[in-house]
Amino acid sequence: MFSSKAFDGHEGVTFFSDAASGLRGIIAIHSTTLGPAAGGCRAWTYDSDEAALQDVLRLSRGMSYKNAVAGLPMGGGKAVIIREPGKPVTAAQFEAFGRVVNQLAGRYVTAEDVGVSVADMACVARNTRYVSGLAQDGAAAGGDPSPKTAYGVFCGIRAAVQARLAIRELRGLRVAVQGLGSVGRHLCERLHEAGAELVVADINTAACEDARVKFQARVVAPEEILFQDVDVLSPCALGGILNAQSIPRIRAPIIAGGANNQLATPEDGQALHDRHILYAPDYVINAGGIICAASEYLKSATEDQVWQRVARIEQTLTGIFLESTATDTPTNLIADALAHERMHAGRMTAASH
Incomplete structure (x- = not known):
């Protein structure tokens, strides 16, 4: 891993599995310089474990850059769940993923990415508070990014x-x-x-x-x-x-x-x-999605304020x-x-x- 072209001084890479649910995946924390490493969880079928590793390393580095340029007090991280061909990721697997996130004690904050929904994040949230992209009520920011x-x-x-x-x-x-x-x-x-x-x-x-x-x-x-x-x-x-x-x-x-x-x-x-x-x-x-997810997690903006912050990308x-x-x-x-x-x-x- 250390000689990989995608490795960029990452602070930590966690390979995880859960025998009971069949969950397998990787969490990569690129940087916590600006705050907790924030980035979504992607559920994907990879050609190999090496392909999954390359993806999560590149994505987590991109999140450090994305959050920095967006002016967010968050570092960069990412998770990938290695999905078996033709099979959906189950609620039990998302719950197990929540336990893995919780073990990192706030160094990584997760949310939706490709192949993951608001309902899936609700399963993750059963076992950790270090999660965003959850359904919200009223004027609170958040939900589907x-x-x-x-x-x-x-x-x-x-x-x-x-x-x-x-x-x-x-x-x-x-x-x-x-x-x-x-x-x-x-x-x-x-x-x-x-x-x-x-x-x-x-x-x-x-x-x-x-x-x-x-x-x-x-x-x-x-x-x-x-x-x-x-x-x-x-x-x-x-x-x-x-x-x-x-x-x-x-x-x-x-x-x-x-x-x-x-x-x-x-x-x-x-x-x-x-x-x-x-x-x-x-x-x-x-960056609009992470601006939304970070605002939800940090409780730092209303829904209207999030839309205004996203507009500044222009x-x-x-x-x-x-x-x-x-x-x-x-x-x-x-x-x-x-x-x-x-x-x-x-x-x-x-x-x-």
Whole structure:
């Protein structure tokens, strides 16, 4: 693990199993410099245990950067539950996962991610208080974070369109959305309401048909979605899709989507920059969900205040785009530098106390 390319000085990696329920998975804590390591739990079927480890290491590092750039008093962590092919994760497994989280005594705070729902988090919460993304009453912030993630991506698309195309209006804009899960579906709804023309793809054919009917979207095969002749490409599925094979074929001048770890390597950010494709760094544009989850856990904002905080993603990205243009530097490196600066300031503050 220590020689893995995805290992980045992580503070701790916990491999866990529960024989009674059949639960297996990994929790990675990248950094607690700014506060408890916060990040969702992903339930996924991996090709190997090594693939699961690489995923959780990269995702947890991304959460440190995401939380830092979003100005949250939280560090970065992530969990993956290794799901058996063709089998759902059971309530008993989520309850067992809650016991594992509780053993970490607050160093890691979990919430929903891919393959995990609000109901699943309720099972986790039976055995730990270090959990967010739970159903809320009244004006309290929290609940399903995916609408907030989608709203942040929508705001980020507006910033990117203004920076790259010098227009503010999204009406008539052509947007290709890869992935119609919770975030992708909510994003399509907002884009459709704004008058954008949608092209969509997902391995779930029912979700595609739903988007075709509700949003008048054009459906294409999953292997074709990245290469559509559109104004904006919005990846909202899994990571690693921007790589040496795909980047030369991308036709969109803007990439702005909700997926984590979109760049297969940091060098792929330079490749996009060299092709004059404006890339909205994923952990900046998709921070709406963790802003919601952190506000719920910390009880630091009302629902209305959370929406306002998510809207600031547009301003943050505008600053990154301007600096990228002024310095001829890829946007991912600008965002990384901002994250490092805030984490370093957090270390200095901690050391002074």
